[in-house]
Amino acid sequence: MRKIFLMAALLAGHLSVYATEGMWLPQLLTKLNEKEMKGMGMKISAADIYNLNKGSLKDAIVSFGGFCTGEIISSQGLLLTNHHCGYSAIQTHSSVEHNYLDNGFWAKNKAEELPNAGLTATFIVRIDDVTAEALRGVAGNLSESARQSAIDKNLNAIKANAKKETYQDALIKPFFDGNQYFLFITETYKDVRLVGAPPSSIGKFGADTDNWVWPRHTGDFSIFRIYAGKDNLPAEYSKDNVPLKPKHFLPISLDGIREDDFTMVFGFPGRTNEYLPSEAVKLTVEGQDPARVKMRDAALKVIDGFMRKDEKIKIQYAAKFASTANAWKKWIGEMQGVKQTNGIQRKLDFEKRFQQLAQGRPEYRGLLDSLNNLYKQQGPYAVSRDYYSELLRNTEMLGFANNLITALHDTRLKGADQWETIREQFLKKAKASYKDYNNDVDREVAAVLLDIYFEGVPSSRIGGEGYQVWMETNKDGKTTAGKLYSQSALVSYEKLEAFVNRPFQQVSADVWKDPATKLLIGLRNGYTDFVNKPYDELQPEINRLQRRYMQAQMDLVKDKRFYPDANSTLRLTYGKVNGYAPRDAVEYDFATTLDGVMEKYKPGDYEFDVPEKLRQLHASKDYGPYGANGKMPVCFIASNHTTGGNSGSPALDAYGNLIGLNFDRTWEGTMSDINYDAAICRNIMVDIRYVLFIVDKFAGAKHLVDEMKLVHPKKGAKPVLKKAS
Incomplete structure (x- = not known):
């Protein structure tokens, strides 16, 4: 009965909430969100996002180190995440003699990829509702400690009896302040190697001055690779390990974004408190x-x-x-x-x-x-x-x-x-x-x-x-x-x-x-x-x-749709590419370009210096296939509901292709963890075309781009690109 009650509460009142609010459990999308998502422009099905019988989008998403999100972008286990998520690993390998923070790092081949002790990548295999089992025997007037003791005993039994392989783990998390529980079966890979990172003048451009601020011009990305044993299963680091063969990896769209395009962000948001008094x-x-x-x-x-x-x-x-x-x-x-x-x-x-x-x-x-x-x-x-x-x-x-x-x-x-x-x-x-x-x-x-x-x-x-x-x-x-x-x-x-x-x-x-x-x-x-x-x-x-x-x-407010607060479990949020007006006489467009990087350029400044090669590429407009209308796209914003932990999450188009990399929120919308407001809450993403441009034209690491699957889902339609104010 409790399970039915909660589901009914979740289903109620679709029209009374902003369409872009919420961090949704992927296994419930078919019942709760698919119709709305398709109405907003999604071209795939909920089964393409979460599926137990075949590879789906969930199989390309990992919890990166337990503190960020990453996504698989090639059939050889290539992993994309934020520069700030990989920052500690980059720093560990850096010294005054080999300053990868300042100069960047690019492995020319797999033998040059750098191992990172303790760094992990965790996949979600499946998610099960175990509310009834978790709350068995906790009715009545138990004290909080007695209640939790009974629940812990139940959870231990659930994990012990969970159907899983020996190399998999079981994790149970509470939802809706302990009114519901879900079991997550996971696979954690422990050999994750650094493949490439731009210099901080690109990956951290704007540093703390621009942090949480729009318009943004940061190439916040780094590239790793997941290695597995020869059986493709998780293994401790070994020189004999081989690149992971994933169940699914994300194709990359070169068609860019337009205003009002449907977008999704898939990842592991850390913590929100939307239902506090x-x-x-x-x-x-x-x-x-x-x-x-x-x-x-x-x-x-x-x-x-x-x-x-x-x-x-x-x-x-x-x-x-x-x-x-x-x-x-x-x-x-x-x-x-x-x-x-x-x-x-x-x-x-x-x-x-x-x-x-x-x-x-x-x-x-x-x-x-x-x-x-x-x-x-x-x-x-x-x-x-x-x-x-x-x-x-x-x-x-x-x-x-x-x-x-x-x-x-x-x-x-x-x-x-x-x-x-x-x-x-x-x-x-x-x-x-x-x-x-x-x-x-x-x-x-x-x-x-x-x-x-x-x-x-x-x-x-x-x-x-x-x-x-x-x-x-x-x-x-x-x-x-x-x-x-x-x-x-x-x-x-x-x-x-x-x-x-x-x-x-x-x-x-x-x-x-x-x-x-x-x-x-x-x-x-x-x-x-x-x-x-x-x-x-x-x-x-x-x-x-x-x-x-x-x-x-949930019981009383029937015209409100409830989603569970973030708790570092896999969630999908969706919205549209849009600008916003944060205050009187200020209106922001939805995208920035390399022109804006040059406008902010301050020679020698640790936040706003620009590498000479990037200045040369801009001057010659040598953008390769990644530019649009004579411009080089850099970042864009949309109304996806994100928080910490979503750093590194893929931004996906209506077809499930990678179009960007989530890395921040607008400053005016950082209160979305406790007070979401669709009028000003925007997430900030690196345009994937800028990532590819830096890898290929700036770093000369085209062998990495050649690993990826590049697609044109809009079938030649010219992207419309505006410049942020």
């Missing part, structure tokens, strides 16, 4: 986002100053800076977007309607008020949590100290005789982290972030131990950092190694003497007792009421 949205954009932005803004300014002066530091901190800046700018856009679209008031208007509908259902009366009140209570602790997590994330020495204290804590739980094993695991991770660590940079970051932390978090939630250290250093970040970074054993891997390569009891005693670990212990104890504990005490009831509120919305 108003107080939760208010907490996000008025409490948590400002705290996180303030901490990262200060850290980024310090790191940027060092990176601009020192080439080695630039390489060391490139990936960390990009990761930090990405979320920082996203949160700024989220705050602005919710305000601009009056998102909180829209939530309040919906809640007013919900309350009216709930009057006729006694089990739902008071539910929303109780949930909103809990978010109000949790708010101060949530903001303090973010200050603490940002301090440890962005101050690396405190992060190292936290890892050390955790290792000591684990040893106490498991016994001192386990210290040697735990220590070696700790040192192995620490050594990798110190490779890209600079003591001078981190000291300056710590100085500014400590000031912000002790100003932003009330002393009652910091605790006496941490505040005592702060008082001993005159309540001044610079003074505190000076002491930490001149006296701590954590200033280098060598000193840390010497510090921990001693008996467990001695190390446990001396962490109270080291200034970095002493401060961390004080802050951690205060955080645990006065922030995390009260936060966690409220969370089970919030989870329970949020689950009931989700069910109540």
Whole structure:
């Protein structure tokens, strides 16, 4: 009955929601979306997207490393994803002598392709609804912990009995806040090699200034290849492995895009919260986002100053800076977007309607008020949590100290005789982290972030131990950092190694003497007792009421179509190629060209420099078969509903051909994770023709293009290309 109820709720009200909103499960497209998609222009069937009996689009889509999406674009396992998704791998292979970040990398043959330890590509084999089995025996008034314990037991049994091959894995995820569960059978390939990447002046053109901004001119792509054992099955890295023979790979359309073209984005979106109550949205954009932005803004300014002066530091901190800046700018856009679209008031208007509908259902009366009140209570602790997590994330020495204290804590739980094993695991991770660590940079970051932390978090939630250290250093970040970074054993891997390569009891005693670990212990104890504990005490009831509120919305609001929030599982979203008008007197077109790259060109600038060869190709208009009407297309936008994790997702045309590579959203629409608005929410994609142009004409790697299947689905129709304002 629960399954039937949920499906009915999903089916209801197709006409009352924006046609482009939603992240849909591919196995349900036939029932829920196919008719609408065809009405919008789709030429294939839902069975061509998800099929268990033959190769389909799903078989060309992978979870890249568990943090991005990639797609297979040749019969030899060639994989396309974003440059920023492959950035860490590119950085790992880079050095001052071989700076692949600055100069790019192109393997001339398969023997030159570079292996990447730990990098994986995961395919989805099938998706099954296991709601009935997952929720068996959890009815009644169970506590949240007892309910979850019963569900976990059920899930373990489901996974143990799941029909799969020995080389496949089983994953179960909750949907609709735990009202529904799906089983995913997966295949993970562990030999993924770097094939090609443009220089950052192309792959990261515009860098942080243009991040989340339209018009965009970034060639954000990199190319890898999946290798398998000789049986075509997943295998650990071996020089004897062979390129994967995929069940399906994506043909590539050279016909380009037109305004109002139907588009699809297929990938693994990370996390959205579309069904939160108003107080939760208010907490996000008025409490948590400002705290996180303030901490990262200060850290980024310090790191940027060092990176601009020192080439080695630039390489060391490139990936960390990009990761930090990405979320920082996203949160700024989220705050602005919710305000601009009056998102909180829209939530309040919906809640007013919900309350009216709930009057006729006694089990739902008071539910929303109780949930909103809990978010109000949790708010101060949530903001303090973010200050603490940002301090440890962005101050690396405190992060190292936290890892050390955790290792000591684990040893106490498991016994001192386990210290040697735990220590070696700790040192192995620490050594990798110190490779890209600079003591001078981190000291300056710590100085500014400590000031912000002790100003932003009330002393009652910091605790006496941490505040005592702060008082001993005159309540001044610079003074505190000076002491930490001149006296701590954590200033280098060598000193840390010497510090921990001693008996467990001695190390446990001396962490109270080291200034970095002493401060961390004080802050951690205060955080645990006065922030995390009260936060966690409220969370089970919030989870329970949020689950009931989700069910109540689907039960009561019959004219609204509900899709599950993103949770890093395979989803398809669809929309159309369109521009947008974000504010008064500003209207954006839907596509950009190489002309715009040259307009932004600043010689020697780390964000807007342009390689000489690309300037020459532009000057001579040598675009090969990839240009259109004397222009070289670069990026375009559409109304597909995307989020983090969709980076690297393929943009597909009405026939299922690859037309672009998703890599970003417009700044005004970054609030789509909590407040989707079709008027301004747009995803940004690299035009696949620009990718091919860079590979072929710029990099001279036409052998890669020759691997691909190029098609002309529009049968010679001339693409219409406009330039963004």
